[in-house]
Amino acid sequence: MSKPIRVIAYGLGAIGRAAAQLVLTKPGMQLVGAVDPKYAGQDFLGLKVSDRPAVLFGQVQADAVIHCTSSSFDTCYEQFVEIIRAGFHCVTSCEEAMFPHYRHHELAGRLDDLCIKKSCAIVGTGVNPGFVMDTLALVLTAACQRVESIRVLRVVDAGTRREALQRKVGAGITVEEFQQRVKAGTLRHVGLPESLAFLADALGQPVGDVREVIEPVLRPDGRVSGVKQVATGGALTLELQMYVGAPNPRDEIEIAGTPPLKLVLAGGVAGDVATPALLVNSLARLVEARPGLHTMRTLGLPYLTP
Secondary structure (H helix, E strand, O other): OOEEEEEEEEEOHHHHHHHHHHHHHOOOEEEEEEEHHHOOOOEOOEEEEEEEEEHHHHHHOOEEEEEEOOOOOHHHHHHHHHHHOOOOEEEOOOOHOOOOOOOOOOHHHHHHHHHHHHEEEEEEOOOOOOOOOHHHHHHHHHOOOHHHHHHHHEEEEEOOOOOOHHHHOOOOOHHHHHHHHHHHHHOOOOOOHHHHHHHHOOOOOOOOEEEEEEEEOOOOOOOOEEEEEEEEEEEEEEEEEOOOOOOOEEEEEEEEEEEEEEEEEEOOOOHHHHHHHHHHOOOHHHHHHHOOOEEEOOOOOOOOOO
């Protein structure tokens, strides 16, 4: 029997905590450390939480890190460097890390070089980005002889999700506040352009400029109930509707080609549950992957880890 994958949880927000708890259910994995300055010194699943990653990395023998701290690749970059320099593989929920070459080509190249030097692998994944609006759509094209266009629609009833997500999509604010936050870049689903660029790159299409439109969805009283966000580029369209009370939640992928294909996941894939699963289930593929900065296309196909 192979040795268990020894895992450090880095970032103990809702997703990080859920991923760490899932690790404990896997016979082939072992949780050996936890890092989060917000919870420093507290007990978490039998471990004392550290606020200093470098110190913990020097004290604990581990194989991989589940990283859940920020959506921004450049914000997380030094954290990734610290993890890789310590000799650990890393799977991260950082949305822009799903395809960092789109916005941060130079930093992505430097991180790839460091991974190769240290014989480590890193990948960004999750439900969205990471699965329903990009990887799953790409896998479906394997059944096609020709692809003319791809349209992905994700409809999420934010009222069924945690309060943090409702705040993220602007539920309850005024239209003026919504527009101000969009202009400031603080109200948007991070990762939609990355998903489109990932698909375009995988299909050999020029990425070019991804066009993105962000609009409010309004309640009867005129306040915002959530967001409609559309990214387009070439023959690709990704549309996300995430608002309180959204009817008929679903994930829908439609491919025009030979043959034409349409997949509908009724109810949609619940991110709060499935994102921790994707992080944990990607670990086995990650530790056996070639060294480097990966995407879900270059990583071995993940599946449920027993």
